[in-house]
Amino acid sequence: MRKVLIVQSEMKHYRLAFFEGLYKALQRDGIVLTVAYSNSNTLQAERKDRIDLQPPIGKRVKGRWFFGRFIYQDVWEDVLASDLVIVGSEVKFLINPAIMTMSALGLKKVAFWGLGPNRHPDRSPMTEWFKQHFFTWVDWWFAYTESIADYLKSRGMSPDRVTNVQNATDTAELKQLISNISEEEVEEAKIALTGQSSSRIGLYCGFIGAIKELPFLLEAARSAKKKCPEFHLIIVGDGPDRVQLQREIEHEPWIHYVGFKNHEQGAIYYKMADVFLLGGTVGLAVVDCFAAGLPLIATVLNTHPPEISYVKHGHNGLLVAHDVQAFTDSILNVLFDPSLMERLRRGAHESGNQYTMEAMVENYRVGVHKCLAMRKSASSSFARESLTRTAND
Known part of the structure; x- marks a missing residue:
């Protein structure tokens, strides 16, 4: 059975139903989903919205926060065992450089999932500038909304490698x-x-x-x-x-x-x-x-x-x-x-x-299938081109 790994820094209560629904949908297709997550940092803990995602879907892994902003997670065993690794594009994920390198070398299919540019008022402009130069270094994107999908395409991501997830909660x-x-x-x-x-x-x-x-x-x-x-x-x-x-x-x-x-x-x-x-x-x-x-x-x-x-x-x-x-x-x-x-x-x-959870699960499921079906030689070539283009910017 093919394996998909989604890496989250922490588990939010509003994501529980989504991951449970996606696990069941992919399981029916012969795909095993694992969601790895760690502990919240001090600031996020104040929201009191963290929850545990039970096995076999969820897997809590060791995570170390640095300066309350960056997190290193011990997920390498799961990364190596997975056919597709999906992680956030945020700079806070210290595993990302290694995972993106694996994608560029054709060793692993890697996808980003998220909101693209972060417009939160406390965001560092330098961090956002740095992050945007690496948006297209992966094989696939699961974009929160159509507006983010359009933004990614404008940054050079091929339209047939972007899924509009249509981000939602369980209503x-x-x-x-x-x-x-x-x-x-x-x-x-x-x-x-x-x-x-x-x-x-x-x-x-x-x-x-x-x-x-x-x-x-x-x-x-x-x-x-x-x-x-x-x-x-x-x-x-x-x-x-x-x-x-x-x-x-x-x-x-x-x-x-x-x-x-x-x-x-x-x-x-x-x-x-x-x-x-x-x-x-x-x-x-x-x-x-x-x-x-x-x-x-x-x-x-x-x-x-x-x-x-x-x-x-x-x-x-x-x-x-x-x-x-x-x-x-x-x-x-x-x-x-x-x-x-x-x-x-x-x-x-x-x-x-x-805008429903059911639609989000289906959109995500279809995106996973398309990414897994993609020829790795083509995707790794795309990643190398992205690396070269970014280096020349």
Whole structure:
């Protein structure tokens, strides 16, 4: 049986269902998948979103972090035993130079999986410049989104060596939980939380940290509250800024911070909400948002992860200038315009049916098959050409 190895620095809870689904899909095709991962660094551990992926799918390996930024993982036995090795393109993976050399020499099929350029605000421009020179040193790419696939092609990656994975989370459970909640339950929950069933609800669900710009969201919510007295803001999540958030809103009873909730606990908030609000970076939260049929109101930032491409202005949400007044006006426009609300909800539902875990598993499975079927002589030649082209840049 052919063997595929995926290397992750750590295991996130939102990847569990994906790896389980991909393992089963590849197993039916006679392919064995192993996912090797290690421990979180100090910063990532604060997110409290790590989980273990049980054998035979998951394999926890020793990992050593250097300067809290770079990781060396003891995966060589699995690398040598695999027909295809898939790893992130980030500079943090210290095994990458050796693995890419193996690809260039025709010794191993190697693929990158990820978001390509990282626009996170704390990223080093030098690191990103360095990384981009090596994007095409591998045999295949599993790109998060179509926008990333297009970017890779513009960097010289052959179109027939790129798979658009269509990055998503497992929303099936959330959809089912929401559909099981009756309107009577929603009304009761609204009254219990806000004091009245006619409250208009803005929902934020995600990381409680600087990149989500919660102070910006709070300022816009306060402005919206002045013109829409029945407006309430619900905040779901956890993170390093949790205590600061609680302190800031302690005298504003219409802002409800409810802490971290899993899908089962959080479904009621998605069901009662009118809009989903994000003032900072938009990531995979957009997938849950659309699964719930909620319009997303977000701002235009150059630090957004690639999933921002799922948001189509005027169809499933609104993308407005990163300005408190513009964000406030957008909230009020949606709340006060039933036809706009209905159109955006309809678009969100359509997108929720498009960006699913099932589609992601199938896209990835097809990409694995195409990569394994590729002639190694051709792929190694491509890798050598990439090496030469990069050296001449």
